[in-house]
Amino acid sequence: MSQLRTRIDLAAIAHNTRAVAAHIGEDVRLMAVVKADGYNHGAVEVARVMAAHGAQAVGVATIAEALSLRTAGIDAPVLAWLWDATDTALVAEALKNGIELGVPSLKHLRVLAEQDRPARICLKVETGMHRSGIDRHAWREAFMLAGSAKHLEVTGLFTHFACADDPESAATDEQLAEFRDAIAQAHALGLNVPINHAANSPATLSRRDTHFDQVRVGLALYGLNPLRSEPGIELRPALSWEAEVTVVKPLQPGDAVSYGHTFTADRAGYTAVIPAGYADGVPRAAQGQLEVTIGGRRYAQIGRVCMDQIVVDLGDTPHGVAAGDTAVIMGVGGMSLDELAERLHTINYEIACLPKGRTVRQYVNG
Ligand SMILES: Cc1ncc(COP(=O)(O)O)c(C=O)c1O
Structure with missing residues (x-):
């Protein structure tokens, strides 16, 4: 896969x-x-x-x-x-x-x-x-x-x-x-x-x-709502953007993460690397706005968005997250396209068009 x-x-x-x-x-x-x-x-x-x-x-x-x-x-x-x-x-x-x-x-x-x-x-x-x-x-x-x-x-x-x-x-x-x-x-x-x-x-x-x-x-x-109010019919979003966690590792207080060292840890903790970057459609300008869902829990993205990867903050413990786990960047099972659109000051139409680059499509039925 x-x-x-x-x-x-x-x-x-x-x-x-x-x-x-x-x-x-x-x-x-x-x-x-x-x-x-x-x-x-x-x-x-x-x-x-x-x-x-x-x-x-x-x-x-x-x-x-x-x-x-x-x-x-x-x-x-x-x-x-x-x-x-x-x-x-x-x-x-x-x-x-x-x-x-x-x-x-x-x-x-x-x-x-x-x-x-x-x-x-x-x-x-x-x-x-x-x-x-x-x-x-x-x-x-x-x-x-x-x-x-x-x-x-x-x-x-x-x-x-x-x-x-x-x-x-x-x-x-x-x-x-x-x-x-x-x-x-x-x-x-x-x-x-x-x-x-x-x-x-x-x-x-x-x-x-x-x-x-x-x-x-x-x-x-x-399955996306085109209105600012309720759509009046039940719409089911169809898209979920997922990645496999590649690396989980500890972070010490004072460690700075990713290009430019824009994030510095103020406590010991753990990070996970997600193999999706701006070449794959994660906007570099989305830094600090993304929350990636792993095992049903949302984790904040930290530091600069790179060409191929982003880093998320797992907190004080790894929360059981391991390499190979599925991380939902957005969509079904994670942050909704609507929520991300609001954070990025755009519309769900544009958010649906983000995934590209090395993203491949996988079809499921229910
Ligand atoms: C000419 C035209 N008709 C219909 C549509 C469908 O619009 P919507 O996605 O809001 O249903 C579009 C998309 O923008 C369009 O350009």
Whole structure:
């Protein structure tokens, strides 16, 4: 077994998918978002489980991500929304593999209209996120062009919320009004838009009026709460970042630990070395914020985070900790991703993406 691993509980992924599917009801489709290698849980493995437990489609950012799902044999509908309109060879490859393309600008739409391969597309409309999406002034031209190109099949319109983690945010109401207007304009121009979608995890869990025909859910399917309040459904975190303790040793008063000697022992005690460092995704800036769990007990990380290892303070006795014991750096069985996110002044989305480098994935079922 690897000395540094993320354990991914596929039963938790299955549970979360069923819970979200039950929450949205049968009339709304569930698109499982597995970009960034399934939020660092392994896109192929989680997509399979999500598709088997209620997701009708899969969403990713890039065409490369979409193609790797196809290569792994995933034949569910896949939408990719972040692609380079000048890379016509890659676009052709996507279309050949039946990848649906999210269209983030009029320029992207023109590229698809000018090539003659059949394409399933979903038009992304700008409603207030101001990241990507076809601007309001270009909606009419885009809807007419998409409707007139016979080889283009428009599945619907989509947009993305900027502030859905705050269910009270007026920005979401404004974006919703814009999105409804875009759909109305498409209808008025005779463009068939059967599957419209806007909601990410927070919107899906907190506001039914954002659901439309489909929701695009990422974070919640990994068991992480996208809201500052309770999620309203039972979410089971799936990820645990674990390592095998490599060394346990005594420390004398006055001994200083790790680079720069930023920690000096004021009493005799014991330390354990955990084989995970900044090359593996432990932020060097997390010094003093981490607590590693060994045998159900939390121990503070001390001194500088190194490239390959961190040191934890076991206290006055080794507490029975020995080389080879499992240490949970974060996740199930240890410090939650939410707690670590709060300590590091970031969000659980980013914390899930930390493990890298020599970390290998191990899948378990329950
Ligand atoms: C366009 C788009 N839709 C849906 C999602 C899923 O968001 P969440 O993880 O909050 O469900 C994302 C992720 O940020 C996204 O970029």
